[in-house]
Amino acid sequence: MGTQSVCHLSGHDGGGLAEFAVTKERLTVSRPAEVSAAEAAALPIAGLTAHQALTQQAGIKLDGTGQQRNILITAASGGVGHYAVQLAKLRNAHVTATCGARNIDFVKSLAADEVLDYKTPEGAALKSPSGKKYDAVIHCAEDIPWSTFEPNLSAHGKVLVLAPGPGAMMTFAVKKLTFSKKQLLPVFLSAKGENLDYLVKLAKEGKLKTVIDSKHSLSKAEDAWAKSIDGHATGKIIVEP
Template identity: 30%
Template structure:
């Protein structure tokens, strides 16, 4: 099978190559999926680039196949799997199911059967791939970490990215007042997604104004926590969801740790965003999409052979929505 293999840490177009590898074999409780689409997420460019450097201690580079989001058809079943049949359209994740076999930047991948659900017929493979990590993370922020609803005010910093575009729509669907922070070229995009207010970060610093919010979903971490906390209403919740765009030993990990420490010191609620997969959570995201309440925003679609360029585009931190990779027709 064709797969995109990493040789070392570094710029995606220098360290990723398309090659032929052995097709993985599903073990007990596993499913072999013929991939039709996957997406590029922040953990992928982190693992390819090797930043922050501290993460290199846990991420193997040589021979690794990155990617976790799955959208495709069942090609083989491991012993004991009865929930699916050959040819079933499925989507889900490899996240949390082990990485002894290839990731999803490949024609085939293996994952645990309980990391997949049936793909609705109305959901395109490309949209299904975009829904997994981005959709689950946004849902976790707007439903679990801070239950948005009528009368709540949510600010999404980094609203035009994969998670941000889902979060704006999910929170708005739930009745929240949503303020979206993004660059000037994406203001119309976030307004079209339902944002009540759009802030151009090059013109206005949301941490310096008088407005306050019940929750801030921070997908960028471009402000020190002490400044972001100023924009929270009394009892507000800060949701850090980024390692930042800088390199170095720790990058934004130190900022995330600092947010938690400052939160404890100032009695400000800081919550992590648990976007982990469960069948019910992904089914909920899929239902929002198939009903028309939420539309996955896809910036670009790349064929598998152009995966290095897809990861490089994500690495610029300026993708509008999700970056998707397709395999075959």
């Protein structure tokens, strides 16, 4: 990433673990001085994924209009999750979030309305403490079966899976073939420069914050990968030159 720009780097082209990288101009936006290089580096994949899931698939209006939506965000303390909570709250959604016990206060600080410890019976069942049914679930965690989601969804509720495995794809196909009103949908990022510009402007205005779990030098990138694979990072993990 250049020192004065923010860009989306495709994993198909090698990603960004290098001192220099090439990306498409349409996926590059200017980085304002108010946004640090580390904060900017964290935004593209995680921020864009949260933005796309909420706006294109969960029905959240960017201008804050429309009916309030009830949103569940799993693994809300992670990279995508902590952006999703903030963006949903900016757009008048009621947010229920799950995370580990040590991150409950952190997720509450992001303005989530209800926070569940995923290891408790209530958290494992994904039940909203206020009894609300979810219009959409931004599913950032793993290994939660459809049978757990289904009773917690509204009549036309959607589960948006960010890391769909074979089981999720099978459920997606079955729900489509049976014309189910409740759907499970895989999320595949389709990056757009204007959406990245929108997120950078929010960050500049202090309306969207990047929480950095840890920073690692490029020579120690394997430590960053290990921490990421462990699955317990709070916010984003940054690799620096």
